Amino acid sequence: MTVTRPARLTGAALCAALALIAAVWILKDLAVLGSPADLAWYWAGDHHFLIRGRSATSLVDPVLLAVSAAAAVAALRSRHAASALAATGTVTLALRLPGLWAPGTGALVTALLALALAAGLIVTAAAGRRPVTASYEQPATRPRTGPAVAAGALLAVSALLVVLWELYWATELPLEITVDRFTGGRSVIKAALAPPPGWLSLVLLALYGTAAVAAFARARHSRAFALLAGVFLAAGGLAEVARTARYELVGRLGDLPAADLLAVLNAYVGLLAGLAVLALLAGRGAPAAAPAPYPPAGMPPPAPPHPPPPGW
Structure with a gap:
């Protein structure tokens, strides 16, 4: 198409x-x-x-x-x-x-x-x-098998991490604040145009999951969704890595609580996974199958098999 x-x-x-x-x-x-x-x-x-x-x-x-x-x-x-x-x-x-x-x-x-x-x-x-x-005209190419599977695996892991972090916050925060994280209630302080953090997690989960399934299937549209997912994944990871570097958290990982330590590791995983997805799928896709060659003009059709098979 x-x-x-x-x-x-x-x-x-x-x-x-x-x-x-x-x-x-x-x-x-x-x-x-x-x-x-x-x-x-x-x-x-x-x-x-x-x-x-x-x-x-x-x-x-x-x-x-x-x-x-x-x-x-x-x-x-x-x-x-x-x-x-x-x-x-x-x-x-x-x-x-x-x-x-x-x-x-x-x-x-x-x-x-x-x-x-x-x-x-x-x-x-x-x-x-x-x-x-x-x-x-050539149809859109499919991604190559190796890069597509690797990108799909990275996106699937990223989607799983989003789910695990939301489950963590649901157990740590009161029910009212948990609901506000998805609806944008008064307890959530955010920028005017920013989506609520829980809502953003749902969107990213849907994006990462959809892109992962499309990449595993090597669908023709998988490259666009996977690259878009890679951009969001790399941007979020870069922001978190920059913030951890600003507060010098990497130099004192041993003193951090378990949740903060996991957050720092998640930032680096997100940045590297996003960059890897972009690198894997930014190149050319698999070459399309060559069409069947036509016989040269004026050449007679091939002779029938001899002896002819039954029912020829």
Whole structure:
């Protein structure tokens, strides 16, 4: 399956609009905080230095900005960008949905715009598909078996870690706070545009699990979903690694409680797993099977077998 040129142009425009929304909010936060380094540390989870204002964005916003820009470029350059457009639209839809009930007019307006654009992106990716008919067109390639299985295993382990951490927090926190982590209640302090932490975990669990299953099956759309999962996995791991380095936690691992030690190890595992998934699936896929050769023009058909088989 390929994507028609009008659908590709429409998808690129929708992705550009999604990237513009994230860019506007990031520029607004830069104007409030006055320092790109402070904003980056806020995205990494360090909120102790904020005395001049509070960021409205979170780590999700620069990741969505990069993902939307990459999807727009893919739509302009490739006839096989349907999976990239669909993956970007689905993840954006899921991450911006909590903005509908978040406090603040800005979060609500942003959520409405992003949801409309993301839904349009999914519809465009589905409606713009067409089968490969011309002989010079090649279908999207499948990922190679070895890299696909390795990436699927890393994503499956990452999904399992998300489940284990949510089970840990469910046992450590009161029921009210546990519910607020998924709904964005008053007990959860977060950036205005950020999804609730439990909701984010559910989205990442669905993304990692879907990408892992698609990678194991070597589906043609697996590369787009796995690369998207790798970006989120690497970005989250990088943020956690930067925060642990800022507080010099690595040098005193022996003094840390068990939960903090596991959190530090999880950060490095997430960063390395995300980078590995990107490296495994960023290359070319398996070559398509060569079509059966045609006999040269003017050549007679092959002679029947002799002696002929029964019923020839």
